[in-house]
Amino acid sequence: MLGRRQVFRVVATVLVATGALALVPGAASAQRFIAGAPGGGDDYFPFAGNGGYDVEHYDLDVTYTPPPAAPAALVGQLSGVATIDLVATQNLDRFNLDLRDMDVEAVTVNGKPATGIEPPAEGTVVEDAAYWQVQDDGARIWELTIQPRPKIKSGQRARVVVTYGGDTTRPTDIEGALYGWVTTRDGAMVVSEPEGSMTWYPVSDHQTDKASYSFEITVPEGKVAVANGLPVGDPVTEDGWTTWSWDAPDAQASYLTTASVGDYTLHETETPDGLPIIDAIDDNLTPASRAITEASLALQPDIIAFIEDRFVPYPFNSAGAIVDDDSVGYALETQTRPFYSRIAREGTVVHELAHQWFGNAVSPERWADIWLNEGWATYVEWLWSEDQGGETAAESFDAIMEIPADDNFWDLAIADPGPLGLFLSGVYDRGAATLHALRVKIGDEAFFEASRQWLKRYDDSTASTDDFEALFEEISGQDLTTFFDVWVRTPEKPTTW
Numbered sequence: 001m002l003g004r005r006q007v008f009r010v011v012a013t014v015l016v017a018t019g020a021l022a023l024v025p026g027a028a029s030a031q032r033f034i035a036g037a038p039g040g041g042d043d044y045f046p047f048a049g050n051g052g053y054d055v056e057h058y059d060l061d062v063t064y065t066p067p068p069a070a071p072a073a074l075v076g077q078l079s080g081v082a083t084i085d086l087v088a089t090q091n092l093d094r095f096n097l098d099l100r101d102m103d104v105e106a107v108t109v110n111g112k113p114a115t116g117i118e119p120p121a122e123g124t125v126v127e128d129a130a131y132w133q134v135q136d137d138g139a140r141i142w143e144l145t146i147q148p149r150p151k152i153k154s155g156q157r158a159r160v161v162v163t164y165g166g167d168t169t170r171p172t173d174i175e176g177a178l179y180g181w182v183t184t185r186d187g188a189m190v191v192s193e194p195e196g197s198m199t200w201y202p203v204s205d206h207q208t209d210k211a212s213y214s215f216e217i218t219v220p221e222g223k224v225a226v227a228n229g230l231p232v233g234d235p236v237t238e239d240g241w242t243t244w245s246w247d248a249p250d251a252q253a254s255y256l257t258t259a260s261v262g263d264y265t266l267h268e269t270e271t272p273d274g275l276p277i278i279d280a281i282d283d284n285l286t287p288a289s290r291a292i293t294e295a296s297l298a299l300q301p302d303i304i305a306f307i308e309d310r311f312v313p314y315p316f317n318s319a320g321a322i323v324d325d326d327s328v329g330y331a332l333e334t335q336t337r338p339f340y341s342r343i344a345r346e347g348t349v350v351h352e353l354a355h356q357w358f359g360n361a362v363s364p365e366r367w368a369d370i371w372l373n374e375g376w377a378t379y380v381e382w383l384w385s386e387d388q389g390g391e392t393a394a395e396s397f398d399a400i401m402e403i404p405a406d407d408n409f410w411d412l413a414i415a416d417p418g419p420l421g422l423f424l425s426g427v428y429d430r431g432a433a434t435l436h437a438l439r440v441k442i443g444d445e446a447f448f449e450a451s452r453q454w455l456k457r458y459d460d461s462t463a464s465t466d467d468f469e470a471l472f473e474e475i476s477g478q479d480l481t482t483f484f485d486v487w488v489r490t491p492e493k494p495t496t497w
């Protein structure tokens with residue numbers, strides 16, 4: 001996230017710091033403290049993520065009261081204490097976190113309290129430690145600005161504690177789909193792609209700043225709260241409230257964080273290799289969807305082994321699923337524990353498991369790169385189908401190529417689908433077809449070797465379409481410029497490549 005000039009400034013500061021500070025000309029300007037950027041620089045969601053620091057860990061201690069029984073409004077109540085460990089990547093006069101429709105009650109930085117104030121007018125100097133919030137739904141600007149005192153030097157660690165809370169509703173993404181902390185009658189479905197995590201905790205809400213997570217989620221006794229990773233001890237009940245603790249030590253993008261609450265029963269198993277699998281299944285699924293769901297989830301060890309055989313070992317400390325009786329209208333690959341609306345079908349389980357490698361371990365550098373998530377997850381569905389004796393990958397590819405050239409399916413340059421086009425069918429199916437065409441062009445050996453290299457080189461990180469193209473050129477030894485232009489950058493049906 002460092003721009004070239006900022007890198008230079010940091011280096012200069014380090015040199016100065018090791019020398020005799022006061023004697024070095026220009027030391028004063030190299031020591032300037034400035035505001036961290038209010039956005040992570042993503043063209044599609046300019047104010048998601050923030051500049052000037054890297055988060056290492058989020059500890060989220062939240063208490064949630066689901067809505068009262070119908071006909072009361074579907075409004076819950078959340079209060080939280082987020083403890084955020086970060087490292088400054090520039091000299092910070094102030095910095096931002098993203099937080100949407102929640103009220104901040106207190107902020108400390110390294111134990112020192114800041115005072116809540118109204119947003120100061122442009123150019124106004126605020127002397128003391130302070131914080132303020134800007135909430136502009138029209139421009140999708142939801143920012144918490146924190147001005148710590150003393151200021152934070154580049155390279156310095158800081159612990160930021162934000163106490164916050166508010167009503168929870170049913171937030172929607174830029175195209176109107178439910179996401180974030182989605183309140184249900186019996187709890188909440190927490191699915192935050194692309195920038196919905198800010199609806200429930202203060203966060204640098206962009207995948208370029210991955211972090212580890214821990215959770216303590218307190219809910220009314222009888223409710224189950226399930227997050228990423230592994231449980232820490234048994235749930236603790238006191239005075240009618242139960243606290244569920246989870247630990248997710250693997251680097252995680254914010255959109256993959258979950259803390260869903262419901263009338264779940266937890267089922268714990270493991271793969272033959274000893275990978276823990278924890279499924280949270282809603283007690284209120286219909287019998288038909290429960291039967292299909294249980295059969296699909298029973299395949300998880302086989303699906304994981306299938307993907308490991310072709311690519312690289314499973315990247316995280318645990319696996320599993322959350323299946324809710326309510327629906328957001330889609331499934332999401334929440335890290336280690338995908339979320340399924342009402343039912344988990346076999347193809348969807350393959351898709352969400354494939355995302356643990358393609359999307360979660362290696363995440364899109366920018367939201368424009370979403371085809372690298374959805375194309376891969378769809379392609380692994382094709383591979384699984386072939387392996388199971390169903391439609392072959394070649395047949396799936398042929399079916400896509402039967403779509404007529406004048407169909408608007410082809411009107412999409414999938415390497416830049418736009419913020420309203422993230423989940424168009426072209427991103428999924430043309431994305432998968434791109435991978436199949438690439439495999440045929442460079443051969444199985446180069447294709448799977450480059451895929452493994454992709455997963456190794458960019459593990460726990462992010463990568464772009466350009467990175468992908470460069471790596472496949474490197475491993476195959478072929479010039480793939482025309483291939484990628486035709487398949488991912490041209491809004492027309494490919495004919496030759």
Ligand code: TRP
Nearest residue numbers: 177193330331332333352374423
């Ligand atoms: N990433 C999800 C998947 O393919 C899909 C998804 C997330 C989605 N948000 C959405 C689909 C909004 C439609 C609308 O596994």
Ligand code: ZN
Nearest residue numbers: 351373374377
């Ligand atoms: Zn997907």
